[in-house]
Amino acid sequence: MSRALRWLWLIPLVVVLAATGWAGFAPIEAASREKLFEIPKGTYARRMSGDKVEILPAEIRLTLGVKDVLLLRNLDDVPQVFGPTIMMPGQSFRLPFERAAEYDFVCTAHASGKMTIRVEDEPVMPWQKIQWRFREWREKQAG
């Protein structure tokens, strides 16, 4: 075995270390601070026909300074109540958050009638950034 081949095992290690270093130390940036959710057309009709459709997650996580604005669009044909307000068909509601806390809202777009928004502080420490990036990646994979 040549001398170069003997050191080949180091490559994946270096890649993992570099990725971890990036995930832990690179600043977290987002193209937009808005997290968009849409209530699709026909949601109310589907629910009235007995379909327990869930179009929004029961819990939405937001991160201060990164993704701290909830943007909801009502594309349905009927008004929808989301927490503090009623959204008419075609209307959107842009709600910014400035304090880390758990917010419970009434939401007619949910079969349960409620929705939780968990607002967290911006991740600062390396392990927090890694955890945040991993969660975001998992959310993207889940669609």
Place this chain on the structure above:
Amino acid sequence: MIRRLLCLLLAATAVGAAAPQPAQQLKAGVLSPAMAAPELKLAATDGKPLSLANYRGKVVLLAFGFSNCGEVCPITLATLAGARKKLGTDGANVQVVYVTVDPERDDAAQMKKFLGSFDATFVGGVGTRAEIDAAQKSYGISSTKTAHAGGGYSIGHSSSVYMIGRDGKLRAVMPYGHPVDDFVHDLKILLRG
């Protein structure tokens, strides 16, 4: 050459200054596009019919509650009174309208006394159960009555403040718990618009 560069620099500065500035963001949740605020068909605590159209030209802060409320309503009303006061003379262009969710106990006199303890300019909305239900429905307000073991009851209710622009359009909704300064910040923007 230097003169040409200076001209280019001046032109770039002028273009930059003329470019539209991004709209100042509200602390409240913003509804877009803004639509006409649902009209209220209630009686006001000043003895007249309560109509939002009466306050066109002012920014209206509309909220729902009841005079026997021990926690949420006093905090909301104290916050709104504080915001009006902090706005100084501009506060005269802000009208607070507080609609009862407890028509069985809140008549015009009771609401007037309750609201007057926070700010004499606040106007209350009262009516029959059916009229109050209709007003609540049009704003997506929920309220739940809970009976007390020793008699009487309390009411859990939506506690946001609806911000209606000078043009009568429902612009924004401030969730419960925001401080006076957040209201002052948003009211200054809405009063300019």
